[in-house]
Structure formats: C-alpha cells, structure tokens
Amino acid sequence: MSAAALIVAAGTSAAWGDTVATTSSATTSPDHRQAGEDSGELMDSMQSFNDPRVSPGGTVTAGAYRAAWQHVLGMPVRQAAFTEVTTQPYNGDALHYRDHNVSNGGAGGGYNTGRIAALATDPTHSGVVYAGGAGGGVFRSTDDGATWTPIADHLPSLSVGSLAVAPDGALWLGTGEATTAFDNYLGTGVYRLANPSQAVFSQSDALGGGELDNSSIHALRFDTEAGYAFAATSHGVYRRALGAGQGDPWQKVLAPCAGVGVSGVACGTSGYYADITNDLVVQPGSGGKRVVANVAWRGGATYNGFYYSDDAGATWHTANPQGGINPGDIGNTTFAYSADGSKLYAVVESPTLYNKNPGAKAPQTVLGGVYVSNSGDINGPFTQIANSSVLGNSGSAMKFTVMGPGYQPGVQSWYDQSLAVDPTDPGHVYLGLEELYETRNGGATWNTVGRYWNLGLNCFSYVAAQNTCDGNVMHSDQHALAFSNWAGKAPEVYAGNDGGVYARPTTQTAPGWRNLNASGTLRTLQYYSVGAGTLPGGSGSGPAEAVWGGLQDNGVSISVPQGATYSYTYPGTSTPVTEQLNAAGEMGQPFGGDGGDQLVNPANGCQTVGEYTNLAMSVTNNCGYTANDDGTPSAITSISPNDPNARFIAPFGADAKDPGYWVAGGEYVYANTKTWQSTSGSDWQKLADSGAGHSVTAVKSQKDAAGNHVIWAAWCGSCNPGAGFARGIMTNYGGSWHQLTLPADFPVRYIQDIAIDPSDASGKTVYAALSGFSRHWNVGPGAGYGHLWRTGDGGATWQDVSGADGAADQLVDASANRVLFAPDGTLVVATDLGVFTDDVKADGLGHWKRLGTSDVTASGSLPTAAAVYLSPSPDGTSVYVATHGRGIWKTAMP
Template sequence: MAAFNGARLSPTAQVLPGAYRGAWEHIKNMPVDESAFTEVTTQPLNGDAPHYRDRSASNSGGGFGHSSGRISALALDPDRSGVLYAGGANGGVFRSTDDGAHWTPIADHLPALSVGALATGPDGALWLATGEATTAADNFLGSGVYRLADPLHDSFEESDRVGGTELDSSSIGRLRFDTEAGYVFAASSHGVYRRALAAPQPAAWERVLAPCAGVGVTGISCGASSFFADLANDLAVQPGTGGKRLVANLAWRSGAGYNGFYYSDDAGTTWRRANPGGAINPAEIGNASFAYAADGSRLYVVMESPELLNKATGSGASSSLAGVYVSKSGAVDGPYSQIATSSKLATSGSAMKITRIGAGYQPGTQAWYDQVIGVDPADPEHVYVGLEEVFESRNGGSDWQAVGRYWNFGLDCFSYDPALDTCDEDVIHPDQHAMVFSNWKGGTPEIYVGNDGGVFARPLAQTPGKGWRNLNRSGTLRTLQYYSVGVGALPGGQGDAVWGGLQDNGVSLQVPQGATYTHNGHVQQLNPTGEMSEPYGGDGGDQLVNPDNGCETVGEYTNLAMQITRNCGYTASVDGSEDVITDIAPGDPGARFIAPFGADGADKGYWVAGGQYIWGNTKTWNSTSGADWDRLYDTGAGHSTTALDSRNRVMWAAWCGSCNPGASFGRGIVTNYGGAWHQVTLPADFPNRYVAGITMDPSDASGKTVYAVLNGFSRHWNEGPGAGYGHVWRTTDGGATWQDVSGPAEAADSFPDAPANRLLISPDGTLAVATDLGVFTSNPSTPGHWKRLGLPALTATGNLPTAAALHLAPSPDGRELYVATHGRGIWKTAMP
C-alpha cells in the first residue's frame, strides 16, 4: 500500500478535497474515442487448482480455494434473507440475492470505486462510504458518501451522493448509525463526521472530532505532519444509552500524540479523551477496532501497537498486535482485561505458530492492516477476531480457536499428496478486514468475513473443523486487483493465454476451457473445468509473456523477485513434486515493491529490469538463474526504478528516491541514449511528482523520442497554486528539451488531472494512457488533444469501470488493447 499510494501522494503526502471530483467533472465533458470494453477475467480464480503446484512458487494445495480481490466492507439486508453486499478495495459494490452464490456489480461508474465502508440504514437504504481505510491514511482516496434508497433493485448513481465535498479525497473506515439520536457518523482520515439522518441532501457533513484541528477536544499535541493527523479508525455506539454514548479510536499506526480512545455522552456534540485502565496502556494505543455486546454490557477491543510495529521495522518483532481486550463494564475507560496476545493466538491451532510458518510472521504481524472484531448478537461471550486469520472464543476470551487458518502448509496434517492430506476445512484466504452477522428470520445465524481473497461464511453454531462456505466460487464477485497484464498466443489457434499479477492472489492464468499445451512430449490439459489457475502464489507484480507462446512467462513476486516458466506453470502430478518455475531474480538491493521489467521492443533477444540498478539479459527465455542478468547502471544510492523501456538496447528509466512522500522525495530520469548512461537534466517546469511510466516511440529508431507519464495530482491539489496538469510529457531530442502534451487545463479535450500509470503506443501511433479514472487517447500529430476511450454515456454497459487502470498490453496480433484494473479485473477493447 505504501508503494501504491506513495505514487499518488508524492511529493507532499496531501491531496486536497475535490481532486477526484474535479477530474471526474472534466472527464464527463471530454470528447470520446468510441470503443466498447469487454470483461476478460470472467472465469473463477481457483488458488488450489490441482495441476499448478510447483512447491517453490505456488500456494496451490494450501486450502483456501477460490478467491476474488480484497473485500474491505460487508453489509446485510436485515429484512431479506440471503441479500448481502460486498465492497471491494477498489472494485465498487456487489450485490447478492442468493446468499453469495452469485454477485452483480451495482456501483461501477461512480467517480471512485474504492470502498471504505458499507452499512444498511434504519430505513433499509444502503450507504456507501468511498475511500478504503485498511491502512489508516494511505489507501485509495474516495469521493464521499452515497445512499441508495432501493439497493435490492437499483445501482448507485452520482445523484445518490450525501453531503458536499467535505469528505472528498478522504478514506472512510466506518459508517455507524445512531438511530436513537438520529445521526449517521463517518470515521474518516480527517476525523469523525456527523450528519442528521433526516437532513436534506444539500446539508453538509459536520466534523465533530479532530483533535489536531482542535475540533471536539483541545490541547493535544499532534506533531508536524498534517497527513497523519486525525485519523479516525473506528466508532461505535454503546447499546442501552439512548444513542448518547459513543466511543472512537483515532490513531496513526506508527504513533502520534493524538493516538487514543475518545468518547461522547451527548451523541457526538462534545468529546473527551479516555484514560483506559487495567491492561491497556494509553501510551501504546494504535489502530483499534471496537465491538459491543448487543446489550452494551461489554466492550471488546482489538488493537495494534505502534511500539511493536516500529520494532518490526528495526529489531524484528514478530507481531504488531498489542492484544485483544475486554471492558466487562462496557465503559471505554475500562478497566480492561487482556484476553488474547499473539502468542496465545498462535497456540490456538494457528498456521502462524513459529514452528509452522517460521519466525517473524506470527498472529497480528499485520494488525495495522488486517484487524476486525465482532460479537455474536445473541451471546456476549461469543467473540470473533480477524487478523491474518479468524479466531473464535465462546467464553469471553478465556480460550480461542483458529477457525479460519492462513493455510495448511506446515501443519502435521498436511501432505502434498492429496491422498495423505488429513487437514480439516478451517482455511480461508488470509488478511481479514470486514465482519457481519446475519439475523434473518427463520435462517441459520451466520458470520460473514471479507478478506484479501473475497467473502467466506459459516454458521455461528458450527464447531471447529467443519470449514467455511466459499462465496467466491461462481467467479461473479469480480474484485481482482491486478498490477499488470500480459498476453500470448497458444499454439494451434486455441486462443490466448492471459496472465496478470495480483495483490495477494499471486499470478493468474486464464486460457480457454479445453486448451492444451504439449511440453516435453506430454499433453497438458491447461483448463479442464473453466477456471483460472494461480501458478504463482503470494503477491504478483509485473508480467512478461512471450506473445508467440503464451505458456512462456516471467512473473514477479515482489521487489523484482522474478520467476520463469516455459509450460504455463503446469505440474503433471498433483503432489507438487515437479519443478516447473525457476527463480531468475537478479538480486537488486533497492527494487520497488512492484518493480518494472520487460522485453526490448525491437530486439527479441534482450530483456531489461530495474531496481536500484538497471539490468540487461541476453539469455531471455533460456534464463536459468539470476546470474543471467548483467548490471548496466547504478541509478544512485537510495534510488529505485519506477519505469523503464528499451528499443534496440537504447534504454530509458525513471527513478524515485526517497520514494516516500515528504520533503525528501526525489525523482529523475536516466538513459544510455547517445552511447553513455547519464542522468537527464529535467526542466524547471517538469512536475516534481512520481514518474510512473516511460515509453519510447517505436517510430523513432534512434531512441530519442520518449514519453514520461506522471502520477498524482497537479499542484492545484497537492502542491499549492501553480503549474497545470502536466501528466504526459514528451522529448523528441533525447531529453534536451521536454514538452507538456497534456493540453491546457481549461480545455475540454485536455488530459484529465488524475493519476496516470502507463502509456502505450498503438501500431498506428495513437497514444493510450491508463489512469485511475479510465483510459485516454491522443494523436501525437496534434499534441495536447485527448479523448476518453469508451462509449459516450459513462454509465453505459460496455464501458470500463472506474477502478484504477494500472497497466496496458497489446494482444498478440496487436488488434486489441488489454487493460489491467486494480479492483475490477482485466478488460479489453479494440486497439485505438
């Protein structure tokens, strides 16, 4: 998340309200390059596909089965059995009317598809808070809050927005209804906001708690950084108080002077800072989540420790979990009893016990990112905690059971041979973010959880070992978060192999059902069941695919950890005994989390890659190890390559260093154009922002014509008054001079002021640029004039959803353009 969002927030770590709204309003009035999009990744993704079990690279066999992308929020219709809603981290909202068997998107063309919170109002309306908040501040920013009056039948429209611009460019971690007092509350990255439920649409949200801004409480020292100030992570209403008592957690995960618990006894009009007693140390309070028993008699808390998190980045602490606590009086001041620690949870059947997963990755290691807690509405002692795994206690925390394990690897019951594997079914995808309980009349009460792999459910009465219902099996909950896409033709005219690197779901492979590939004389059935497979596990980054042979690919784990396969990663046996994926990482010390690499655009016998160093490879598809890479150039100590391109071994690369937003942020461009490697002198008006893309013009064989694509927003939104949009720049003289080809900001056909990620040049020379708000095209013969790629009506079926488009790739024949979105899968359209 730091790598992804640093690109959007640099250099100042601050985006003012109205940034996304301004870009969206501009886009709505742009001319259109008409072309319909088709969704590509429509097959279910099966992480346990039996013939993709290379032990060094795959997670297949681990047990969590079918996956979708990260789910940050869940809500249920309290009056209609089987109706539920899921919010993707950057994928919008999906509705199911058959208890998760099938899903339909209902928010695809809002200005922001980043979901922070969902909640069903007292009148049955569905409320959507945009701007995901799983890491407190630096997530996908949103465009405010929306209310859908009839969520069973309708879809979200812009007209459903609630309030003004005050929550634009924010992340919102929680929506809470205080029905008795008549308010709805939003816990946001700029504090706690309140709005009367009966307020008419024009009424703005009122900020009622922001200690650093002196709102609600005063006299609290917050430090110098405004970016990390007033982060509200959770808010809860204590039952039985007439809607008067509220508790809130405001905290920055790495520690800040305002970190703490806050409470109100008048429905949020006035606030005080709590002084919790007992097992909670007020000085250790970090990101925390609350859950009251239904009668308000108990307050449960799961909490991250900034002290442990900071140790984890230095001396190697194994967890950032402070603990799980209970106030048995329900009072926010406690006293609190600690009912769980990382070590206690590790011995509850967890797959993250040190003897199973290894040191440094024990329960709660990512408690700043994945934490949620809930109480059975019918039993105040029946508690669930979600960290990387799901834990259950039926006696108020005295005993715990890991009922949702990380995986089965490392357990005594596990065997790569399916005939010998005796593990139970208590495995779900790691990293929990959302939790709700069903209370449908006549139905079985269940718990639903949302995590980095989708939605899972099980009855509250179920005993451990009986597993979960996987609600991702149909493949219709399509919230996959791609970083990249690559496409290659399968032999014999069988169609294309589509590969993509995913957040926490490895590398996916989609081929037509029934496709085969012959390798070493053996015919491989690549897709007998109509599902995508996951040959590479973990995270997936950039992807290089041989366009002439779609089973030859190089996938990245993270940080330039590159791995090659020449047979689609297929293992003939299902016990993982074959080695079909080989590590060829160059071992760069400063690579980005998602680091760039690729094939030379004109020389098929050459590859390039970038970290701190620029690397070249002449072995290409015959590579067998990291030793096959040659170090070509050092971009500089502390620098990391953000983008690169090569044609005829003339290379251009962009770097950042420091790559974190703030005063030390730096960026630059290097090249060997002219014969010797050197840093390019950029003009004074070249924006000081993250350079996300470098593309050489294939029509210029000399290598001196190059485009640079910049992320973030213009200085109007994050650097004060000044320069224009400046997202697309071009040099035609090897970097001696640069021209902003974005167009004047006031022109209707200028490039939108939205984070830009990748530029591709089509065979006829048309430019296509992927941004966080769609894809845009331009004819380079008339620079500065742009069109939106899609259909005229933004809400028309066949348009690209407004999830962030991160990567572009051509089809093997060059006739189609593939778009990797970070939240709504892979799409394609005719090459512009």
C-alpha cells in the same frame, strides 16, 4: 497481504512519520511459500500504489478526484466497447499449478478474489449480502453469496472503506479504503442507495457537499435514537442528521489535532497523518448518547487514544482506560459492543511493538492485545482476554513453532483488524487479524477458525490422498465481519479478507466455511499488470490466448479458454506431452504471494516471467503447469538479479523491436540476452546505476537502426512523499549512460511509465507518464500541471502534451499509469479514471478523448477502477487493460 512468499528486502519499510526499526531478512531464493514475510513488506505493497498518487508533498486537497471525474464526463469520446476477461473462477488451489518453489497451490485457500474491505447484510431481504472491494466497488448477492452483481461500477471512485444498512433500509457506502490509514486510495465521500436490493449506485446518490472528498472512511455508524449518522475518517469524525437533505454538509465533530470537539491535545508534528479515526461505535442502551472512537496513528502519535462523547457527538472527552490497557500504548483499534451494551470488546495495536526490533529469531507481533470492558465503559476497567501467544496456541498456523520467527498473530494488526459480537450471545466473539479466531465464552478460550494456510502443518501433503488437514482455512488478512438473521434461515457470520468472502452458521463448531468466491462472479481482483500470448495449436476455431496478470496478494493468474492445450517437452525427456491447461473452466495461480510486473511471449503464451515483489523474477516455459497432481516436477525457475533497492512492483520487459533482449530496473538497470533460456539471476548483466538510494520506476528499450539498444529509465529516491522526494530520468541515448537535467517546469512527481516512440528509429522521442495530481490539488514543491510529457531530442527539452489547461480535451488530471502506441501511432494512456487516446496524426498532440461509450454507465463501458497497465493482444488488434480492483478487460486497438 499474504506471507505466502519470500522476504526479498531488508527489514521494515517505514511510511511517512514512522520510526520503525529494521531487521535484515534478505534471501536469494524466491520461495513464495516461505513463512515470515514481515509487515514492512506489506507496507511496501500499500506504498507502491499509494505513494505515486500523493507525491511529492504527501497531501492532496479536497475535491481533486471529484473535479477529475467531472472533467472526464465532459470529454470527447472515442467509441469503444470493453469486455471483461477475468470472468472464470480464480482457484488458488487449482490442480497442476502447484510448483513447490513458487506456488501456494494446495495450501487450502481455494477460490479467491481481490481484497474485501467491507460487508453488510440486508435485514429485510433474505439472502441479500453486500461486499465492498478495496478498489472494486460494491457487489450484491441476492442468493446468500452464491452469485454476485456489481452495483457501483461507475461512481467516481471504486475504493471502498465502509458499508452500512441504515434504519430505513438504505445502503450507505463510504469510499476511500480504510485499511491503509491514509487517504491515498482516494474516495469521493459517502453515497446512499435507497433501494439497494434492486438498484445500483450513481453519482447522484452522494451525500454532503464534498467535505469528505479524498478521505478514507473507516466506519459508518447510525445513532438511531439520537438521529445521527457518523463517519470515522482519516481526517476525524464527521456527523450529519439522519433527516438532513442530500446536499447538506457533514459536520466535523472530533479532530483532536485540529482542536475540534476536544481541546488540550498536544499533537506535536503529526502533520498529514493527524486525526486518523480508525473506528467508532455507539453504545447500545445509552439512549444514543455514548459514542466511542479510536483516533490513532499506527506508528504512535501524541493524539493517540480513545475518545468518547456523552451527548451524541456534540462534545468529546479523552478516555483514560484502566486495567489491562496501557493508555500510553494505543494504536489502531477496533471496537465491538455486545447487543445489550453490557460488554465492550477492543483489539488494540501497539505502537511500541510496531517500532520495536524483536530480532530476526524472535516472535514478532504488533498486537497489544484483545480486551473486554465488562461494564461496557470505555474507561474500563479492561481485562486482557487474548494476546499473540494465546492466539498462536489456539490452532493457528502462525504459531512460533509452526511458522517460525517473524510472523506471529497480530504482526499486521495495524492493517488487518475486524471484531464482531454475535447479536444473540455477548460472549460469542469473532476476531480477525491475519487469521480468524472465535471465542464462545467471552475470551476464556479461543479457536483458530480461519487458519492462514495448511503449509507447514503435519496434516499437509501435496498428495491429496495423504492430506488430512481440516477445512478451517480461508485467505489471510481479515478486514470485515457481518451477521445475518433472516427468518427461516440459520444466522450466519460473514468474513471478508484479502481473498474474498466466506460464511458459515454462527452455531457451527465443525471445521469449514462456504467459499463465496467460487462462482467467479465476485470480481474484485486487484491487478498490477497484464500480458498475453498465443498458445500454439490453439483450441476451437483459432489460436487460444493465455492472459497473465500479477495481483495484490493473489499471486499471478493465468486465464485460458476451457479445454485449451499446450505441448511441452519436460527437461530430461525427449517426448512432448500435451497438457490440458484448463479442464475445470477456471483461472489458475501458478505463482503465489504477491504478483508484480509480467512479461509474456506474444508468440508463445506459456512462456512468461512473473515477478513476486522487488524484482524477484521467475520464468516458466510451460505455463507453470506441474504435470503431476502433487506439484511435480518443478515448472518455474528463479532468475532474480537480487537488486538491493528495487521497488515493490519493479519494472521489466522485452525490447520493443528485439524480443531477444530484456531489460529490468531496480537500483540498477539490467539486461538479459538469454531470455527464455535463462536459468538463474546471473543471466542479468548490470548496465547502469540509477544512484544510491534510488529505485527505477519505469524502464524501456528499443533497438535503433544501428543495432544499439536505446534504453530509458525513470527513477525515484527518496520515493516516499515528503521533503526528500526526488525523481529523475537516465538514458544511454547518444552512446553512454547519463542522467538528464530536467527543465524547471517538468513536474516533481512520480514517473509511472516511459514509452519510446516506435516511429522514431533513433530512440530519441520518448513520453513520460506522471502520477499524482496537478498543482491545482497536489501540495508540495514543483507540482506542475501535465501528466504526459514528451521529448523529441533525447531529453534536452520536454513538452507537456497533456493538452491546454482547462480544455475539454485535456488529459484527465489523475494518475497516468501506462502508455501504449497503437500501430497507427495513436497514443493510448491508462489512468486512475479510465483509458484515453490521442490520435496524433489526425488531431495533433494534446487533444485527448475518453475511450469507451458516450454514456459511462452503458453496457460495454469500463468500470472506474484504476486502469494501471496496458498490453496489446498477440495479433495487435486488441488492448488488454489491467485494473486495480475490477480485473482485466479488453477492447479493440484504437
């Protein structure tokens, strides 16, 4: 996640089992360019997606996701074709979207896509590169990154943790994203594609018997000499023979807390974050015998450390690294051997620093250091070759005197780590943290070759002619590295990060990278929301639509047809100016940092409210378009209510029947009657308090026949899975605000959405959409079955309308994220496994159909990335679907 934004919440949000000190860094001005976003905000980002899916208990048993997908395949189908909307290149530096307060435009990142978690090159097919999106599946390029094609859109899970090309040329895919250290971005194991340069993945390519379901697979490695494949997962190390049959199970060979592979490791109360294996490597030149693994929890645990095997993983030992590494302070670690096995490099996160409060004005990092064992031995001795200060002084934009306190190199090394040694030179190493660094002499000197941004540097100017910065900028947060070595082509290094893929020759020392996102065909954008509005005047044969969406670490996007125009009268002037919103045929990024919920005026698509995070809202009335190339005048205004306890992605929206009335939810429920004329956070009025320590997760308003705004709000608190997890619903239905007493069978799970039935003018008929999994799979108190519940009497009673348990037309047992009413009353629900409808008038409640094609792999089907948000088109004839990993799609309104 980029630091391209303000800090809106105090301190560091600890995940389960963390003991992180907090520092106050609250601000009242949503300056998205402000440096110093702490890593706690990144944790909030991760948890905003993760926590709902494993609440209340924090654990989902193996098989949940696979079983849900099998159910989907057997459901009745309501025929519909989906078309991809976000197909234009996404330019974070697009001209005229460079508002100085809330944009990162001009910072140097260029074209972006969603987070890339894994990379691999095909050694036998020149120009073939594979990229794994964190939530978007696998893409293949056959022209060295110029263009890309998705090859895994219809697996049960599009969450990617690892990619590796096996000795026989097959591409192995490990699902379950690895950057979060947990198994919340659910995976369904490992898949093997025999002919990856031409074929596409299918469910029949799965390897094993389901033992890796619901795991994050951090690394796949091949021990060719010993004849094994290894998987480093969130539940330990697994192994299988390279010649094993497709359905033969993976064998768990190392799990210290479970007593597998090694004994005598005291794990204390590690619980559900035990045995997390962050990396594994096989030492070249050891005959396939020496295997090294890092098993560690980022916040510190008694099992943390290095482990090694001298018999290809059959038995294991606890390492005792000597020299510069402190064996008692080993957290998340990434290893890299030189090609001859003579050198072992390691980048190590420090749990001690992770749990330390350095003070608001001090440098902050959790990087323990970068080390090398010049013997290649995991026991060392290790020599430190870099630390945060060394890297900060290597040309970094994160240097203390440049970025300021609180965000120095390695501050997120529990999250973003990558490390690779040039196969032709054991002293040539690439290191990925928030930025990308390079050494050509084994760590004696370092250079920042992938800088965070240009903002704050002396070379930077919004006026292009005055900007003298070099091209050593890429998107922040590095996760993957790979090398190519094709005959007749110069070897290249490829880097994957939160904004896509970049490449350059390994011999290059001059600034600059090839941006492999520029074509717009690597489409792994991770949306949280979508909204659309008509552009008055339109373009072409009819009115154009502006489609907006909030994204993980990629701001807020605007997509309009090329050539679309908009007339606007700037404040202080009297003459309208017609602006061409998309001259270059690409999407723009008016809002920087992270993007959250989104509110768009259906009648005027240039009027939108975008959320940074934690209810930090800003409004624009002209599409965020800055008339001049230098980003002036300001086009976006902060209207944040500065709530004390808003969720990372906090809800807001317009009343369903009164667009002149807005509601929003943090700890408090707010209303705003100035709407598009809002100028500050004071335009929001507090209506109700959800309770101390509570955070509103969904809020909706619908004006009733008497002219009252009936409001419903769901909340959580504590929102972290575990013993303290709680949820509830409050409403002013009946005339005054009150908390509902939910029935005993109403699931204790995260409530993702609330929807008020528009056919009931009183506002007493409401649906609640629940995340997580049913009690078949979810470990925790009161886990309940259904994902959609209904009340028809203002909350006095509730009915599960997910369908009969086990029936073919039961709503899928996966997170329900958004509810929409079609004009005819049909219910439409977005889930982690697609979009589903219930034609209540024809079939009655509880009879669900999958929206799409009969064959889930056919043209026009929706990829199985999590569908997280639904929004109607301005004319009500279509539905926009935001996915968290495969962009925005559109289909006809059911």
